[in-house]
Amino acid sequence: MSWGEFWVVLVVCGLTMLACRVLPLFLLKGRELPPTLSRALGFIPPAAFAALVANDLLTPGMLSAGLWPAGIPLVAALCVVAVACKTKSLLWSAVAGVASYALLTLI
Amino acid sequence: MICREHIRDAFHAAVPIMLGYVAIGIPCGILCDSIGLGPLQVFLLSALFYSGAGQFMIPNMYLAASPLASIIASVSLVNTRQMLYSASFAPECQGVSKRLAFFFAATVTDESYGVSTAKFAEGGWSVDRALMVNLLSQSSWALSNVAGALLGGAIGIPLNIAAFAMTSIFICLLVTQRMTSANIVAIVLAMAGVYACKAVGLTGPAILVGALLGVAGAMAYASARDRRIVERSAQMDAARRADAVGVAGTGDGASGGAGAEGGVRR
Numbered sequence: 001m002s003w004g005e006f007w008v009v010l011v012v013c014g015l016t017m018l019a020c021r022v023l024p025l026f027l028l029k030g031r032e033l034p035p036t037l038s039r040a041l042g043f044i045p046p047a048a049f050a051a052l053v054a055n056d057l058l059t060p061g062m063l064s065a066g067l068w069p070a071g072i073p074l075v076a077a078l079c080v081v082a083v084a085c086k087t088k089s090l091l092w093s094a095v096a097g098v099a100s101y102a103l104l105t106l107i
Numbered sequence: 108m109i110c111r112e113h114i115r116d117a118f119h120a121a122v123p124i125m126l127g128y129v130a131i132g133i134p135c136g137i138l139c140d141s142i143g144l145g146p147l148q149v150f151l152l153s154a155l156f157y158s159g160a161g162q163f164m165i166p167n168m169y170l171a172a173s174p175l176a177s178i179i180a181s182v183s184l185v186n187t188r189q190m191l192y193s194a195s196f197a198p199e200c201q202g203v204s205k206r207l208a209f210f211f212a213a214t215v216t217d218e219s220y221g222v223s224t225a226k227f228a229e230g231g232w233s234v235d236r237a238l239m240v241n242l243l244s245q246s247s248w249a250l251s252n253v254a255g256a257l258l259g260g261a262i263g264i265p266l267n268i269a270a271f272a273m274t275s276i277f278i279c280l281l282v283t284q285r286m287t288s289a290n291i292v293a294i295v296l297a298m299a300g301v302y303a304c305k306a307v308g309l310t311g312p313a314i315l316v317g318a319l320l321g322v323a324g325a326m327a328y329a330s331a332r333d334r335r336i337v338e339r340s341a342q343m344d345a346a347r348r349a350d351a352v353g354v355a356g357t358g359d360g361a362s363g364g365a366g367a368e369g370g371v372r373r
Binding site for chain 2: 001003005006008009010012013014016017018020021022023024025026028029030031033036038039040041043044045046047048049050051052053054055056057058059060073076077080081083084085088089090091093094096097098101102105
């Protein structure tokens with residue numbers, strides 16, 4: 001990637017990112033939030049994390065070429081779920097995820 | 108405002124994110140090096156753009172020979188989910204100075220959003236601590252990326268395994284949500300939405316569309332449930348009133364109790 005291309009990507013992505021991060025907060029800040037909106041805001045965390053997890057783990061047709069090794073991320077994800085439920089720790093979850101993924105790849 | 112105690116709180120909350128960012132930042136830097144970006148460029152991206160998913164997508168799509176416009180559009184679409192995080196912090200930033208709110212909002216990521224939301228819900232948390240969590244995380248991200256770019260291909264880390272650290276962090280943030288029935292509706296619909304988007308080729312907006320579908324579905328579910336509760340209690344009130352009128356005619360003193368029982372039976 002050349003410096004010219006780099007600047008285009010950095011400036012455009014940087015500006016859209018900044019707008020997405022800052023504008024909604026300043027538009028809503030200092031107002032009495034209607035109950036419907038604050039209820040909707042409460043549903044953002046479960047919905048957003050479910051979407052991020054699904055985006056990383058699920059691809060249509062992923063298992064059509066056989067259950068293994070395509071199933072490795074799914075099995076590793078189950079290990080992470082168990083560790084996360086038990087420890088509630090981000091760090092242990094990350095360690096468990098990477099370790100189980102690496103072990104399953106070696107098998 | 109910034110005292111040692113707050114810095115210590117913030118550091119404790121930020122450690123898991125910082126270590127996670129080392130694990131995914133180094134491979135991200137290596138990936139950027141593979142398309143010819145130098146340490147300075149990788150640092151600028153981490154400092155001014157600061158997006159894990161985005162900084163992985165740029166080299167991946169560039170390697171796949173995607174045109175620049177398509178890279179920018181996809182990365183920006185994936186990052187529109189940040190609007191949801193930003194909106195959700197509006198109540199916490201009430202009465203906080205504009206500058207603090209700006210720098211806090213400008214440095215929120217998926218992981219620091221998860222940690223800050225949990226901390227604000229626990230109580231005893233503040234925007235200045237949350238900003239420090241963001242800045243500590245960003246420092247770790249930037250340094251790890253630069254380290255990765257400097258190392259380049261010299262060490263052979265399998266990128267897919269390292270990237271799973273990020274997935275694991277999202278999984279932990281997901282399973283530690285309160286599993287109310289409405290939240291479960293949100294989770295199932297969000298996952299189904301992402302899958303459906305990918306199935307029809309809308310990979311860029313999949314996360315945003317899935318998340319919005321989850322929020323909308325949970326809202327519909329919760330308001331339908333409210334309506335049922337309101338209807339049921341209205342029915343009970345009406346029955347109670349009808350009974351009270353009937354009983355009052357007989358001149359019985361115990362009309363209230365009898366009326367309520369009648370309402371329940373019906």
